[in-house]
Amino acid sequence: MDFKSQLLQRKGRVEDNLSIYFKDKSGFQKLLIEAMEYSINAGGKRLRPILLLEVCEMLGGNIDDALPFASAIEMIHTYSLIHDDLPAMDNDDYRRGKPTNHRVYGEGIAILAGDGLLNLAFEIMLEKIYINPHLYERGIKAMHVISRSSGVNGMIGGQVVDLESEGKKVNKELLNFIHLNKTSAMIEASIKAGAIIGRAGKREYRDLENYGKTVGLAFQIIDDILDVVGDETKLGKKIGSDVHNGKSTYPSLYGIEESKKIAFNLLERSMTSLDGFGKEADFLRELVEFLKVREY
């Protein structure tokens, strides 16, 4: 099977699991569940949950144990997009070619749908651990990593600095803080959580952590580059939004060519961090190759 088919197959597995949590619409809060499901189903690469499951599986871990953690990370990612798109934040009308949550459900429901997804993420992880005592220790460790990475010293911290910096020229240190926290933190957390559930050894864990750090940052830099030179049809969104929102990015600070070099360098390092693994890490390697040629 080629890499794209493998990616699609893994995406399907994530989406099947995600759908379970939005089936029950029998309560008075039906509209809330619909709004949450709308954004969960609005597409997306499912990169984070795919990475979590992949890492767990390549270590010989049990996919069933890992699935709720993968879905939880996608819920956290999705809630952050719903809140990010709000008029008080990036004020985006479309995401992935579809109207954003608040454009469909109104701002109040969109805020609550985001809150609901963040809360549900913890709920489904806790539910899994609660009924599977063999997961107590690993589950707590994985949730601990995820909660730190999604919080004020991770994703939310990055978002607030990103918001504060709009229209201002930021320096390289601050831009790195934003990227490392806003995007990389949750990508790295996905890999670490998968490693924990898959019972990684100390060295495996460290190597995978390095892989996550470098891939996560490279991913964001490539995203910045595509927002300048990407193909709108392939991307499914308008380019130029960073410039429009007055955001400092890698291309705006380093230029396109230098940004590409930095991203490719990071991807090289992520490749090296997999040297201790055999064939079982081939999917992670191919992902790096895939990022290199992404929609240019």
Added chain:
Amino acid sequence: MDFKSQLLQRKGRVEDNLSIYFKDKSGFQKLLIEAMEYSINAGGKRLRPILLLEVCEMLGGNIDDALPFASAIEMIHTYSLIHDDLPAMDNDDYRRGKPTNHRVYGEGIAILAGDGLLNLAFEIMLEKIYINPHLYERGIKAMHVISRSSGVNGMIGGQVVDLESEGKKVNKELLNFIHLNKTSAMIEASIKAGAIIGRAGKREYRDLENYGKTVGLAFQIIDDILDVVGDETKLGKKIGSDVHNGKSTYPSLYGIEESKKIAFNLLERSMTSLDGFGKEADFLRELVEFLKVREY
């Protein structure tokens, strides 16, 4: 010591613990931490964390084990108020006599401060359990209860139905759904979490659960009544906001006198549910008496 002094002393203990989590403002996300701390420090009765600690203590449990759970519940309560006050929701400019979070920090930061508090709540509970393996089982059970009560089948579910129902006449069933979820759920969860950390027996747990359910609903009904007939100076907020926001309440559906009767009846039942306990439950009993005479 009289009840009010006991209440104050317990409030101090909660606030001392809460302050720990907002000390570090050395990072780039300083403004976010400030915004979160602003609303945490904006006053409040601290009813939920006080109940959690009290229940744990009366069962002979360890207060140190319970403190992060108490602070977490106050963080969840506070985030829900920040988001509730936003223009897209209740659009309130003042809470407890102080400007609401978005009036001070702007809507974008207020949304993120709320997100940050919800996330931090789970973070601090997980941190506590992570470094104290003797808390694995009880910690997971307590977090499980809290996460369910704060989520789409609890507090957030109640909020969304409340928001949808503004300006509409709701029936008694729907009003009960809103109250039981929006307010009672987290009060009940505080008591249950305290019971779990304090190693309550089955029967103790059931009795305390009943106490939480009845006190929680009575508390909300009394709040509704005070919004009609309360003393603004004593309450620290404007009365009449429910009518202003077109909200159905107990007084609007049942009238003041009947609402009082229902609330007092619930408080009688909460008193009865403590019959199996001795003197150690006196604080919980006095709290019921206190609610009966609250600011009328």
